[in-house]
Amino acid sequence: MLRVLDIHTYYGNIQALKGVTIEVAEGEIITLIGANGAGKTTTLMSISAVVPPRSGEILFKGKPITKLSPEKIVGMGISQAPEGRRIFPGLTVLENLDMGAFLRKDKAGIKEDLDYVLDLFPILAERQGQAGGTLSGGEQQMLAISRALMARPQLLLLDEPSLGLAPIIVQRIFDIIRKINSEHGTTIFLVEQNANLALQVSHRGYVMENGVITMQDTAANLAANEEIKKAYLGI
């Protein structure tokens, strides 16, 4: 479904990605793990065209999307819940969700998806009139995922959904990630530092170091790998 082919991405003169190749098949949950500054977020931002790669190609369902604008990419069915959640602080919960569906015109479908996400995260229904900035970290993460779902994506990019959250909330969010994948068939590209949990929910995984992919395998094999255990799982 998504093929990232040898992309090189720069911030000014600093090279963040040095030839990254990743493939995601339809219906999969894949995870990209790696240390701080390895280039995980940059990979997602390159796919979303916020930081377009300088060379290499990204194909979505066989079509090149490397030169498209970020809004075109959302329109094609790739949406993202970015690192740090980035809720619009002054917009209410409902307005945040409405912005997630900005490019859609099908009123009935939007309503359907709104009911779906409010059903996934009932707390958001309770908070619907509240400003996004007043939510707790866990609620903001739920809102960020819901906002991304409101675009009715075929491919959902999630950047560090566990960041800064209590373990019990993290567990709940990962359960729901699995649920979105199994019930809706949404393909999920997960970026995580919490490698343990990420490998539990994923089918396959990639390991990134200093802007290059150093390893790829099924999630089970990666979780059993001695080097990975030592470097990322803390065992």
Added chain:
Amino acid sequence: MVYGIIELINFAHGEVYMIGAFVALIVASVLTMAGFTGPAVLALAMVFAIIYSGAYGFTVEKIAYKPLRHAPRLSPLISAIGMSIFLQNYVLLVQTPDFLPFPNLIPELEFLDPISHIFSSNDLAILSITTLSMVALVLFVKYTRMGKAMRATSQDRTMSTLVGIPINKVISTTFVIGSTLAAIGAVLIASFMQQINFYIGFVAGIKAFTAAVLGGIGSIPGAVLGSLILGLTESFATGYIRSDYEDVFAFALLVIILIFRPAGLLGKTKTQKV
């Protein structure tokens, strides 16, 4: 409003206002010569002023600000000042450096005759049209999708692109709306003052900016409140002390407010959660 969305003080805003006044004057003169009178002249002059000002606002953004979107903050500011000077001198050269008489386009309302010495048709028109514009603007920003997109863009531009908001279109729309309002203001104020020249935009721009800072920059009701306070301060200073001190008091008030309430009267102090 423009400041809220791109964090840039649009110095050329006053010039867009001034151009609106000139366009209205030209249209009104032509229509009057053709024998039209009354509200039709006002309406047509207003429509043309809005179209021209809107087009100027749109173009100014495309030429002077859009290429500098990722430049350091000082660059678009300088470019804004440059645009302001350019437009002033352009009008100075193609029109005239002198004051031009501006006809009072607002028809006299008969029922206001008995009290016209304290509350004239002009006052009524300015008050009602301003209120109407403000209410319309607030409703637009609060309830329409474009309005919500504007607020989203002003709060987090990168995230806005990630949900698919075309931010260039949003920014252009903001400039066009701002310019439209400037044109409405220009026609009303020019009718009231009954004279215009190439320089009125600069003064109006500075005063509008002062009022906006006073009320809390980025807040629409704040801007209206700020204008009211600024206007009253000027009038009282003129009445009780001397008219020469009008501006001194206006800006002294600004300094005092900025010392005690830097966010402005209705401005929100930003609290950020991390």
